[in-house]
Each structure stands twice: as structure tokens, then as C-alpha cells.
Amino acid sequence: MQLRINLHSTAFEPLQVLACWQEEQAHRLNADSAAEALFIGRVRGVAADGGELEALELEHYPGMTEQQLERLALDCCSRHTVNSCLVQHRIGRVLPGEAIVLVAIGADRRGPAQRCCQELLEALKHNAPFWKREWRTDGSSAWLSGNTPL
Numbered sequence: 001m002q003l004r005i006n007l008h009s010t011a012f013e014p015l016q017v018l019a020c021w022q023e024e025q026a027h028r029l030n031a032d033s034a035a036e037a038l039f040i041g042r043v044r045g046v047a048a049d050g051g052e053l054e055a056l057e058l059e060h061y062p063g064m065t066e067q068q069l070e071r072l073a074l075d076c077c078s079r080h081t082v083n084s085c086l087v088q089h090r091i092g093r094v095l096p097g098e099a100i101v102l103v104a105i106g107a108d109r110r111g112p113a114q115r116c117c118q119e120l121l122e123a124l125k126h127n128a129p130f131w132k133r134e135w136r137t138d139g140s141s142a143w144l145s146g147n148t149p150l
Contacts, residue, residue, distance in 0.1 A: 041102075088103075089101050
């Protein structure tokens with residue numbers, strides 16, 4: 001199983017990252033992914049309290065975060081027997097409209113690819129060690145304690 005996980009401290013273009021990953025997958029020996037599922041998440045412009053959001057700040061513990069993301073990805077990928085997995089996640093200050101996460105899964109069938117992508121997204125949302133702080137346009141901020149609904 002091919003796995004790539006990266007944290008980005010600056011904006012990244014998810015479709016460019018995806019295109020590079022797909023090119024690499026196509027040139028792998030025994031490239032046997034006939035299906036891909038992907039998700040691109042972007043920061044909303046609305047804070048949890050309904051106010052206008054200026055930015056979302058993500059803090060993490062270097063080293064520990066990458067290890068936890070790898071564990072989550074490997075667990076989901078092995079459960080769904082997929083061939084490849086790409087996880088790209090932002091850290092630092094992320095502006096509304098910017099990509100915060102990209103997950104792409106390659107598998108031999110659409111079902112495993114889609115199920116793995118969905119499960120991994122939920123695992124990242126609930127179990128990845130990121131601390132999120134909303135910065136509102138009025139200058140106030142608040143740390144988030146829960147997750148947004150599906």
C-alpha cells in the first residue's frame with residue numbers, strides 16, 4: 001500500500017497535488033487502482049457562532065501529529081484493502097476558501113475507495129491531534145472544542 005501524508009504551513013492547490021499523485025500512481029509497477037475517491041475540504045467563512053470568520057488557526061505537535069495521521073490512515077486503508085492513500089493537511093493560519101484537507105484513496109473498486117475515504121475523513125476530523133482556533137473579523141478569537149457535523 002502506497003501512503004503519502006504531508007502537512008502544509010502555507011496554502012496548497014489540492015488539484016495540483018492530486019495531479020502529481022495520480023501521475024506517480026500511474027507510473028508505479030503494478031498500478032492497480034481502477035477507482036479513486038477524493039475529498040477536498042475548504043475553510044468556511046462563518047465561525048461556529050455564526051459570525052464572520054477571518055481565519056482558522058491550526059496548531060499541532062510536530063512529530064506526534066504525523067505519526068497519528070499515519071496510524072489513522074493505515075488503519076482505514078488496511079480495513080478497506082485499498083492500494084494507495086494521499087493525505088494533505090494544512091497547519092497554521094488558513095483563510096476562508098483555502099484548502100484545509102485533501103484525502104485521495106486508490107482501490108480496485110469504487111466501494112472500498114469511497115468507504116475508506118469517508119471513514120478516514122471522519123477519523124481525521126475526530127482523532128487527529130489538531131487544536132483549532134477561530135479568528136473573527138471583529139478581532140476576537142475562540143478555541144474550538146467540538147467538531148462540525150457531517
